[in-house]
Amino acid sequence: MAAPHDEDVTYKEKPVNQQYQQGQPISGRPDHRVDDIEEKQPITEMIGVVNGAAGREPGWQALNGGDNASPTGKKNRSDKMGNENDDTPSFEIELQEPGTNTTASRNRGNGEKRSRILSALGFGDKGSTNTTAPSGSGAPPGEEWSGEYRVYKRRWFGLLQLTLMNIIVSWDWLTFSPVSEHAAKYFFGSTDANNENIINWLSTAFLFSFVVITPVVIYVLHLGPKPSIVTSAALLLVGNWVRYAGTSNRDVGNFPVVMFGQILTGLAQPFVLAAPTRYSDIWFTTEGRVAATALTTLANPFGAALGQLIVPLWVQAPTDISRMVLYVSIISTISCLPSFFIPAAPPTPVSRSNETPKLDLRESAPILFKNLEFWIIFSSFSVYVGCFNSISSILVQVLSPWGFSDEEAGIGGGVLIVVGLVTSAILSPLIGKKRAYLTTIRIAVPLIGLCYLVFIWMPKTYKDGGLAGPYVALCLLGASSFSLMPVVLEFLVELTHPISPAVTSTIALSGGQLLGGIFIIVSGTLKAGPDGDPPFNMDKALIFHAVVAMVFVIPPLTLGLFGRAEKIKLKRVNSDDRSVGRRSDEIAPAAV
The missing domain is CATH 1.20.1250.20 (MFS general substrate transporter like domains)
Known part of the structure; x- marks a missing residue:
């Protein structure tokens, strides 16, 4: 399954009109708490729903709420949203197929999928975290990519x-x-x-x-x-x-x-x-x-x-x-x-x-x-x-x-x-x-x-x-x-x-x-x-x-x-x- 992309993700920003301190619940969920934040931070819930039209299995979701996503204060890991110098809480992104408990983020070798989700959600475009180049980019398998876009003289x-x-x-x-x-x-x-x-x-x-x-x-x-x-x-x-x-x-x-x-x-x-x-x-x-x-x-x-x-x-x-x-x-x-x-x-x-x-011809024709x-x-x-x-x-x-x-x-x-x-x-x-x-x-x-x-x-x-x-x-x-x-x-x-x-x-x-x-x-x-x-x-x-x-x-x-x-x-x-x-x-x- 290819990872979701910018046009394949619908963003909904739901501002939470209150400040959260350490230990307070997020999104009304008692099991979601910010444990590492010392200062008050405005929280924005962002939900990305993967569109199945781009040739991926319909129903896959990028979750940052629910049982499979949790806020964390660890900001220097490649599987977290946020940059090294970011003071806002980071969220671990997981891909969950309906009816299963298996998540793609637990597969540590699947850096490409996490990278492309981060790009889709607007994070990591110019970040310093290295990951593998997306498929179709022409890079050899496993080649490190800094996330920065560039053109080539060739x-x-x-x-x-x-x-x-x-x-x-x-x-x-x-x-x-x-x-x-x-x-x-x-x-x-x-x-x-x-x-x-x-x-x-x-x-x-x-x-x-x-x-x-x-x-x-x-x-x-x-x-x-x-x-x-x-x-x-x-x-x-x-x-x-x-x-x-x-x-x-x-x-x-x-x-x-x-x-x-x-x-x-x-x-x-x-x-x-x-x-x-x-x-x-x-x-x-x-x-x-x-x-x-x-x-x-x-x-x-x-x-x-x-x-x-x-x-x-x-x-x-x-x-x-x-x-x-x-x-x-x-x-x-x-x-x-x-x-x-x-x-x-x-x-x-x-x-x-x-x-x-x-999208290929078969997927494009009805559109x-x-x-x-x-x-x-x-x-x-x-x-x-x-x-x-x-x-x-x-x-x-x-x-x-x-x-x-x-x-x-x-x-x-x-x-x-x-x-x-x-x-x-x-x-x-x-x-x-x-x-x-x-x-x-x-x-x-x-x-x-x-x-x-x-x-x-x-x-x-x-x-x-x-x-x-x-x-x-x-x-x-x-x-x-x-x-x-x-x-x-x-x-x-x-x-x-x-x-x-x-x-x-x-x-x-x-x-x-x-x-x-x-x-x-x-x-x-x-x-x-x-x-x-x-x-x-x-x-x-x-x-x-x-x-x-x-x-x-x-x-x-x-x-x-x-x-x-x-x-x-x-x-x-x-x-x-x-x-x-x-x-x-x-x-x-x-x-x-």
Whole structure:
């Protein structure tokens, strides 16, 4: 049984409006007396009732009253509440299972449980008493822990590797989309619309792979970020070289083999794309989590930008496809190898919330199902991630009918992503420091909807206005979309704590990948024929994206309204703030 934790303990403080001297009864119990106190002391009864929702057996209680707890004046023992210099009475904490007389505090080797109870009750966070590091902290069994929280420089190694993995997996996603015409001719011998739609299935299958493997991703991420990163690296290594096996002949490619390799790389993506919140939760404090999540999450679209910019430079003819896939495979291999050597977890917890046992998918499902705020955020976030993935995949096909070259369309995709990355890099640390999650959502969501609406007319301005109009619209879309993504992922973790970040992030991102694949298919069906003006234009697809985006502007704007302000409290932040002595009434529930 895991020891209770800060969110798993409900505190009730019942002030006793009288002074107690030596020998007087406590709590009206004649058998509870203060024997070692020479001065009058105000007594506060604190009752902690363990919540069974966090995966521990329901009914366990932390007692400081009743027959199994007694006040004592001995203050220098690790199994007592209170510090060495504390003059108030200390209480021995025991864990009692209903119907039994066996107590965990009598087991002297169970220092971890006592330590975590003390932390939960607000004692010992910065104390001088050494105990063993909590399970899940990454420390070797039995390692002494001073109880002080600290961050480790080694966290940057894992963070950079997770960033690199997200870059390369996204580049794998858009290996063929930026050169869809050349790819269609390489695999099928012609560049008609149907063959280009088949090439789109390489992107679509990649996105759908995320959804298929979501339960496995949640399970592996629940074990920790390193197992997830290593799994992704293994799948990427195999998937890339399978793709090269299907394109090793420079004259014609084997599409089924390439599709199989693409699916393997698609299965690799969620293991690193959903990992940033889990990694930042373990390795970073409140002030750095949004920035860390932003860096690793936004590396994914940065990889897409590299693909859109570099792939057209490598592929000038269908016969260049084979060489391009080889280059990408080599880069992927080099990028994946460090994954096997990153540290698994910090030796000791970096914050109080890091100690809290996280709920797995089975325990989280009924809680999330009843959480209205989660569904509001999930629905809009999934739509906007889906729209972004779809537009990124079909951007060349959207712009080329109006006269854009593959290189200009690729630059447009790069502008979309690079401007978004720069904007998010500037704003994310500020948002994390100010905890302005809700304010950011309320600003970014309407702006995203308007950008999709305006972009309907932007490709048409190319002949008269050149690149300015489309590029400006893409800049605004990238800035607003990229600012939103890490904020939403962290906000979901805050609202649902102590549910594991692996659960909320993976579910939210899988929704975006699923809708992205669906939107690509829908866009293909809305593509104009050879008699269109211009032929094969995708104006109807742009209208479809704009309508969907505008509809889902409304739900996030209702967060915290209609008497539900209590539902948007930042639970994880509050937990960490309690560990440094801030009162709950000093903690803002959320930026509004």
